[in-house]
Amino acid sequence: MAEAATRYAVVTGANKGIGLEICRQLAANGVRVVLTARDEKRGLEALESLKGSGLSNLVFHQLDVGDPASISSIADFIKAQFGKLDILTTLSEATAKMENLLLLFYVRKEGPRFTGEKYVRNIEIEELIAFIVYLITIDAMSAILRGDRFTSCCNGCLKAGREYFLRNGGPLNSWKVNNAGIGGTVVTDPDALRSRIASAEAVGKVNWKEIMIEPFELVEECLKINYYGPKRMIEAFIPLLQLSDSPRIVNVSSSMGKLQLHSKDALIESTEQNIFNIKNEWAKAVLSDAENLTEERVDEVLNQFLKDFKEGLLEAKSWPSNLSAYTVSKAALNAYTRILARKYPTLCINCVCPGFVKTDLNYNSGILTIEEGAESPVRLALLPDGGPSGQFFVRKEVSEF
Structure with a gap:
């Protein structure tokens, strides 16, 4: 043979x-x-x-x-x-890291118990779920504090994780250094972020939009990569x-x-x-139309997204309000595959x-x-x-x- x-x-x-x-x-x-x-x-x-x-x-x-x-x-x-x-x-x-952050936003939306029951069925202790959430969030925050290109974390899960540590005396400042992926967001005021994170009582009240922004040049780079x-x-x-x-x-x-x-x-x-789904009906219609989908049409969607982003119209035009560039880039990649x-x-x-x-x-x-x-x-x-x-x-x- x-x-x-x-x-x-x-x-x-x-x-x-x-x-x-x-x-x-x-x-x-x-x-x-x-x-x-x-x-x-x-x-x-x-x-x-x-x-x-x-x-x-x-x-x-x-x-x-x-x-x-x-x-x-x-x-x-x-x-x-x-x-x-x-x-x-x-x-x-960036792919693996953004998939991890997806879990964080669901903790914020539904609470640690819901997330644990739905996605971590083998874990029955709510505090352990909070501990896991804390670990994921600490990783994200360490990247943010270094000013790396990253996307905002969830204040609700950070608070849940920190409350667990406050009750159990665990380390509260174990910032681990990892390489951040291309997420499209940076911290504009690291000192303000540190001061808010230092106060467990204030974590749930952080206005993340005042501290972190999605610079246009990083949004462009996210699509590029x-x-x-x-x-x-x-x-x-x-x-x-x-x-x-x-x-x-x-x-x-x-x-x-x-x-x-x-x-x-x-x-x-x-x-x-x-908060991740692309609700822009025009973009969804273009990217869903497999028979008439072309590379030029995908470019139209990306260019319109960039235009709306630059003009501050993401929410008004029903683009994702969080992880926007990452979400749109992956939708474009899926369309290109077809x-x-x-x-x-x-x-x-x-x-x-x-x-x-x-x-x-x-x-x-x-x-x-x-x-x-x-x-x-x-x-x-x-x-x-x-x-x-x-x-x-x-x-x-x-x-x-």
């Missing part, structure tokens, strides 16, 4: 977390993996960690998806080294993917970009008060929300292990011929866009 041809994969945002685990699982399945990261030092360290576990069929290449020259460089590398590409998996550094970055990557690699016998594109997306939300969704419910699947019927192209995953970004307080979170993207990357294309998956199940 002839030996199976080697398959080659490129994974973006792969120096840690789900991206790193995707590399590990693909390599364990015999795929030759190109692990990429913006930071060369961290990327090489990630590569060595995988090789230290006995995997040898991996290489590293530096990649900044926001830099067209960097994308051209890795495309040239793949062409010269392998002559084709079989699997492209795009993953934004989360939508236009993967789009440029795919455009650069389409010619090499078309040389594969089984080409696969997997866009790791988010349930936050869904246009139709239902109670079965892992982290989001359909409610009138949902466009690609129709444009390239010989390629298998899907997007997937991996779920709420335990990572060092959330002190391992997620519901899924990193291994479980990576399983869904890897499954789509290794789909047999004739598998689904142009679909949105929440973990392993097909979901509406």
Whole structure:
């Protein structure tokens, strides 16, 4: 029997977390993996960690998806080294962190007990739920206090977590330093934020809009990294993917970009008060019209969002009021996946929300292990011929866009 041809994969945002685990699982399945990261030092360290576990069929290449020259460089590398590409998996550094923040907003909206019962069914102690919420929030706040690009946290869950610690004498100032993803928001007055956080009684009364803003330039960068970055990557690699016998594109997306939300969704419910859902009827109509959807139409939606943002019309035009740029960027990525699947019927192209995953970004307080979170993207990357294309998956199940 002839030996199976080697398959080659490129994974973006792969120096840690789900991206790193995707590399590990693909390599364990015999795929030759190109692990990429913006930071060369961290990327090489990630590569060595995988090789230290006995995997040898991996290489590293530096990649900044926001830099067209960097994308051209890795495309040239793949062409010269392998002559084709079989699997492209795009993953934004911000995705996992924003999925974690989604849980925070539900604690604010429904209370710790509701959140625990709905999403952490194996936890029955309300104080433990508050403790988990506190840990997630502390991570987010540490990034905010450093002035990193991040999105606002939930005052209600921070208060719940702090009240737990006040009752039990736990540490109140354990600010852990992590790298923030591209969320689009910064703190304008760190000192004011610190002073409010220092007072447990005042936490629930913080006016976050007075302290944190969503600068226009960071909103633009969020779209650049989360939508236009993967789009440029795919455009650069389409010619090499078309040389594969089984080409696969997997866009790791988010349930936050869904246009139709239902109670079965892992982290989001359909409610009138949902703060993430895009309610702008024109944008929803454009992005939902699969038959007439084009890249130009997606650009129209993004440009209108930026225009409304710049003019202070987000709420008036029914755009998301929280995590707005991130949510819109993921909706655009999901729409682009549908466009690609129709444009390239010989390629298998899907997007997937991996779920709420335990990572060092959330002190391992997620519901899924990193291994479980990576399983869904890897499954789509290794789909047999004739598998689904142009679909949105929440973990392993097909979901509406």
